[in-house]
Amino acid sequence: MANISISEEDENIILQVRSLGFRTPDAAKYRVLRLALAKSLRIETPPESGLDTIEKKGRDYDLEVVTGFGKSENEKGFHDFDDAVRALLSVYHQEDLFASDQEYKKLLQRHIRRGLREIRTSWNAGHNFINWLREELFQGLTSDNAQLAVATETDLLLDALAEISVHAAIRDIKQGIRLDRYALYLANINHLDNLKKGLSKLSFRLGLPENAITLSGNKEAGVVNLDIPRSPEHWKTVAPARLNEWADLPHPEKLPVWLGQTVLGENFNMDLAEAPHVLLAGATGSGKTVCLHSLICSLLKTQSQEKLQFALIDPKGTELNAYAKLPNLFGGFVAKSTLEAANMLDELVETMEARNRLFVEMGVRDIDEASKKSALPRIVVVVEELADLLMQSRELETPLVRLAQKARSTGIHLVLATQRPDAATFSGLLRSNIPVRIALRVQKHTESSIILDQKGAEALLGKGDMLIKLTDQLEPIRVHGAKIGDSEIALAIQKFGR
Ligand SMILES: Nc1ncnc2c1ncn2[C@@H]1O[C@H](COP(=O)(O)OP(=O)(O)OP(=O)(O)O)[C@@H](O)[C@H]1O
Ligand SMILES: [Mg+2]
Missing domain, CATH: 3.30.980.40 (Threonyl-tRNA Synthetase; Chain A, domain 2)
Known part of the structure; x- marks a missing residue:
């Protein structure tokens, strides 16, 4: 049967797609021809008859190559789907192309030539070809x-x-x-x-x-x-509304926290009370603050004022302002200066010790047993930037370590965020007492190792993409967070205040 002819310019497009798009210079050219056909078939109007004229002839392609015409079933990659293509074109052009080889070949050639031009105009050689394919050929199809x-x-x-x-x-x-x-x-x-x-x-x-x-x-x-x-x-977005849906479900956990969805879209939540302390680290702009909002809002939505208090320390002074309105903040305000932070941490240590004395008097072991007899709120301590805090005053590490070592049974839990996950910030004693680690994207794999004890966080995609290592799990779990913003925070605060 006659061949499919294309122009020199068409041939150049094929070569370009092969070397810059596929990036495998020896890939079979028929792939490009078939993609061109697919691209043209997505256009509703038939290709122009002007495409029959070829000014500078490039080369001919056998139908054998283009549609696998006459190929045996068993030849690898060369199935004969000529009949299928002919049927497709017959439907597209509303004429019986099985009746005329010549007409079939002519229309096929027009489609391929049009498709190649479409590729040239809509795909830029510098762009990812796979993404182009997805966008141009396959979006919105069944x-x-x-x-x-x-x-x-x-x-x-x-x-x-x-x-x-x-x-x-x-x-x-x-x-x-x-x-x-x-x-x-x-x-x-x-x-x-x-x-x-x-x-x-x-x-x-x-x-x-x-x-x-x-x-x-x-x-x-x-x-x-x-x-x-x-x-x-x-990317599909993880909608902040997911947090609301999740919050409406029943929660057996003591301090349930929703951090986003796993790679394949399952809700990811954990119990902060079981953690019992968390380190959250990642480069600037990786999504730490947004992740903290998700954690805080989960608790605001599922807990009540009688059961939970927040102690908030924000050395930057800008990130946790929204929560200053909370009705029962520990100490009554968000600590910003080093002095305020130091006082708050000392008070937390005192509270921990007072609770321990109380537990002895009550003859109970921990907050769970004590709560059966008298109402004691759990306290979640959030430090928005640990490195800043420790840089201002190294001494603040002492109360933090004491809390990390001993606060668990008294219902006090630490959530420490930091931009600089270096050994100085996250030192030996603090490190060994904070088992749950959340790594957002970092620059270097050495930083990932400090956070997770393994590399991996340097390969994350940013914007709330994280690896979470729970106490009882060796392999971190990859989770994509939701962009929790001002309106969700305001709603969560309102719910908690009620
Ligand atoms: N889960 C998410 N989904 C989509 N975008 C996000 C997500 N998390 C963060 N972002 C985007 O990244 C920006 C930076 O996030 P965020 O402020 O939480 O970073 P950060 O790690 O706290 O940075 P810094 O260390 O500078 O404080 C956000 O303003 C938002 O645009
Ligand atoms: Mg931040």
């Missing part, structure tokens, strides 16, 4: 077609994996909130090392920042999860 998109992407991924000597079968793909999770089955166990070592090359090949692609555990034998982030314009 799931069947979305699967087609995935098929193209998986081809690219498998090629890239082959380049780092990893032969994998994709068992499953899940679209998460900010990333896509590929479950890869590795038949050869040695390929796991290749994969671990080759992650930054893989990121490079797929046009992502160096640390962007990460591995996570999968329960199935021989399977590992490859997490590939999407670009921010394709």
Whole structure:
């Protein structure tokens, strides 16, 4: 059968997509031709007949290559779906293209040439081609077609994996909130090392920042999860309204805290009373304050004034102002100056000791037993910037360490946030008594190690993307936070005040 002809300019587009889009210079060109066809078919009006004229002829492509015409079933990558394409075009043009090879070829050529031009005008060579595909070809389509998109992407991924000597079968793909999770089955166990070592090359090949692609555990034998982030314009948002929905559920925990959703969209919550203390660290702008709001608002929405008090220390003086209106703040105000902070920490230590004496008198062991006899509120102590505080006065570490060591049974819990997770800020004694760690994005893997005892936080995506290490878990859990803002805070305060 006759061939599909394209112009020299068309051929250049194919070469460009192959080298800058696929980033595999030897990938088969038919892939680009098929994408061009798909792109053209998304346009409702038929391609112009003017496309039949080719001024500077490029080259011809056999139908065998374009649609797999005449290929046997078993040839890898070369299934014959010529009939399917012919049927598609027949429906599109409302004419029976099985009746005329010539007409079929002519229309197919027009579509491919139009599609190539569309690619040239809408895709910029500097941009990520996979994202372009998602946006241009597959958005708003039914799931069947979305699967087609995935098929193209998986081809690219498998090629890239082959380049780092990893032969994998994709068992499953899940679209998460900010990333896509590929479950890869590795038949050869040695390929796991290749994969671990080759992650930054893989990121490079797929046009992502160096640390962007990460591995996570999968329960199935021989399977590992490859997490590939999407670009921010394709993130789903974790709506702050999720916090409200979650707060309305029943909560068996003593101090339930909602921090966002896991990679695949499950609510993530923990019990601060069980923690019993938390360190929250990350670079500037990584989302610490927003995360603190989520934590505080969870408690405001699920607890009452009789059961809970907040002790707030904000050396920056700007971040926790909204809570100054709370009816039962410990000490009556948000501590800002070093002196106020020092006094508040001393008072907290005194409260802890007074409670311990009271427990002895009452003959009870801890706040849970004491609460059965008399009402004692738990106290959540939030320090908005630990490094600033300790820089102003190193001595403040002493009361903090004492609280971290002994306050648990008296119902006093620390939440310490810091921008600089260095050894000086988060020293030995404080460190060993604060088991729950939340790492937002940091600059260097050494900072991640200080927070989590392992690397990983340097690969986070920022804006509330975090790794949470709970006391009883070895592997941190990745959670995406919600952007809790002024209006949610105001509502939570109102609810608590009632
Ligand atoms: N969960 C989130 N979802 C979307 N955007 C977020 C989220 N968390 C934070 N952001 C964005 O990042 C910005 C910075 O967040 P935030 O103020 O919490 O950072 P920070 O770590 O406290 O920074 P700093 O150390 O400078 O105080 C926010 O204003 C918001 O635009
Ligand atoms: Mg902040």
